[in-house]
Amino acid sequence: MAQRTSIEVHLSPRELAPDDRGLFAHPMLYWAGASAEPDWSEKAVRNVRRHLTYGGMMLVDRADGELGFDRSVRQTLERLFPRSPLERIPEDHVLYKSFYLVSGQAGRVLRAPYLEGVKLQDRYAVVYSQNDLGGAWARDAFGRWEYEVTPGGERQRELSFRLGVNLAMYAMCLDYKDDLVHTPFILRRRR
């Protein structure tokens, strides 16, 4: 992101528990998992709910092929926002054009041809990918790709980066690319 956009990036990510008040120093959260997780405490649910309600955004990324993490995610989101269920994000949503013009899904694998999200008022406060975006982005200590990307190979990896950039742009710019001034340019390039 630092290489491709003008966004300033803290290159050392910080790991925080969901009940940590330090979450509020970081408006964008990333929650990835490969297996079922213990239920969040009530304090954690309140903390994250407050974070997301007041402007935060959380990208949830399913890394494994098992359903354990998926179940944990759905149960947790149900507790977080019982009145705002997960829904499929439409393909023409602004996050597919917030920086790159992206069509279709990407990630280390392609388990779901869609992103899901929890909408609070007019924005998606939670975006859930089942395709392991983090797996496509990950490098080892020597800078090599950590995982193979299937079935699309390096093209799919590139698309995973683009989708990741778009998600960060969406968190920071919201529906900026839906402003009328952008529409004619974007329509021309979509053709």
Add this chain to the structure above:
Amino acid sequence: MEDAVIRWFAPESAGPFNDWRLIFQSEWMGPWLWVLAAIVGVAWVASALGVRRVRGRGALLALRAAVLVVAAFLVLQPGIELRAVSPVRSQVIAAFDGSNSMELATRSATRRQAVLDHWERSSSAVARLEQQASLELFAFGTETQPVDRAPSEIAADDARTDLGGLLADLAWQAEARDLGAVILYSDGADTEGLTAAEARRRAEQLGVPIHAVGFAEDDTGPDLAIADVRTDEFAFVHNTVQIEVKIEARNLRLASVPVTLKRSGAVLRSEDVQLAGGEGNIVFEFEPKEVGKEVYTISTPVQPGEVVAANNQRSLVMRVIRDRIRVLQVAGRPSWDVRFLRELLERNPNVDLISFFILRSTTDVQKASQEDLALIPFPVNELFTTELDSFDVVIYQNFSYRPYRMAQYLGNIRRYVLDGGSFLMVGGDQSFQPGYYAGTPIADVLPVRLDGGFGGTVIPWDDASFTPRLTPQGRRHPVTRIAEPGAPPERAYRRLPELVGMNGSSGLMPGAEALLEHPTLPGNPPVVAIREVRKGRSMSVATDSTWFWRFRAVADGGQGREYDRFWNQALRWLIRDPELSRVRVDARRAVLPRGEPVEADVRVLALDYGGLAEARVDVELVPVAGESVDGPVPEGRAADRTTDEEGRASLAFSDVAPGTYLLKARARTEDGPVGEAAEPVIVEPTDRERRDPFPRPEILRALADASGGTFRTVTEPFDEIPLETEQRVEVDRSRQIPLWDDVPWLFLLVGLLGAEWWLRRRAGLI
């Protein structure tokens, strides 16, 4: 016959009586009980028809009818009233127009003189009329008043003509007395908006013939007038507004006349208007540039010999408001500071937000073709030349102009601010000095001083955290008053998360005020500063971390309201929202005719925006430079008041000379000044009478036609004044003589009832 009746009932004292009438003295029952009693009585009589024996039935019917008549006689208590009466003469009112338009010239003399000549030439008809009716003279203008002097002594100096008021007074007279006719002398130039249709309706209601004497429409001296000006009371800034002007020329041979529209004394448009049939119309279209109240004046040159020169000019005050607040937000890169400010602006339904975020840096590495990017060119030229003036507020948020070769447009921003625009610079590592703004035209209009410039010392971006400190000005200023009402202003800042990152500066520019300052950096540089720069406003927020007040504050149980309050108030201050002023002055009428008082209401608000009691208010009526004022401004054009419990005060200036004024109000308390406000007021050079002084015979004709009267011009004297009236009498004396209170009537009733009973018994009905 009358004499015989009077002598019969008053043989000894018939002398004074010359009239009699039958009366009923009963006060027993109301009309519905009378009807009920009559029905019962008739039914009782009619029941005799059901008797089987034919011979007895006729007698019974007769007896019962006789009982009914005698009973009715006793109950109704009839009598005779003898009266001494004398006939009453009808009243005729001659109403003379006493407004000052009657002093205007006709082709031969003044209108007033023409009326007097007509009255003189109609003297025979008037004399005959006075034999049948009593004639009373009235003068009317603003009010209607009886006069006990000759028409030649009725002055024509009233500033209004209220024909509707005259008709109301005539209606009152018609109810009180036998009003047989009205003679009306007027030019018909009503100043209170009476139409011919309304005149017709009111005359029909009056029901008394009006014989109107007026003037032909063209019976006037030469005159050119701005006859009508129509526009909306308010307009939207930067949106086209229209002012429709109607020109009327009487007895002038003009094919066209120039008409000029001025805004605050400066010529805005000037065009020739073609006249056809003495009338011409023009529509001025323009875009108001500033929010507030603007004075517009429409004028056309005075022609030689004009009857009224003052009606060649009309002024109006137009209230210019925003349809929506147009905000341009230019951000050097996406950031949380940018995002939360955008979110706040987008939430505001009154804001029309245009955002431009620089999403790529000049050094980024792109692995995608241009076609795969959703990026658009930064329309620098369009934004900062043609469209710039359409924005109410321009925000540079951590944005440096340098990479985009925008140096040539910085002068436009300066001009935009000097001409009334609002500019806000929000901090960051690409803003203020790090953004290379020192020495640029933008630095001239910022509230903070950016010393250094090219080759100078650059004050670095400071990454340390701090809690900003309120300055004395900041404690009072609405922008930084983010605490709940009643709470100490500083407490809100102490409770908020610390800010991180600060753009230094070398202090304040002249006229600027710091509202928040850094507590520890040398010289306590301003964190938030404001400045009024000629007609515009600028503001600096020397940090890119105010979003902490919105988001980090939530971790400590807050809801981010302080952030919302700060930025919403900042926006309102930047756009000069009148609601943010603690002193407000409102002229009850922004444009008023000469001779009428300038009335104003002042409201003074406390820091919590509740009414401020016991504040001293000084109000001045100051002539606006460049606008024409007839003669010197009279003495005593200033006044002072003390506000009541709701913070209100009212006052009026009378005898104000024509011209354009600013009504200025300054309020202060023992603690110091509260604020000031100003509002334009126009006193027109003409009163209502002279604004549209042309004769309006159609009004008089409508009055005459609808009332059954006549209309004529002053050239046609009365031969005869018709009088329609019913003869009324006045009762000087009366005497009532009862017919019913003799004992034999009672015996007769008892006898008849006894006979009726006997007859029924004999017939076997009992």
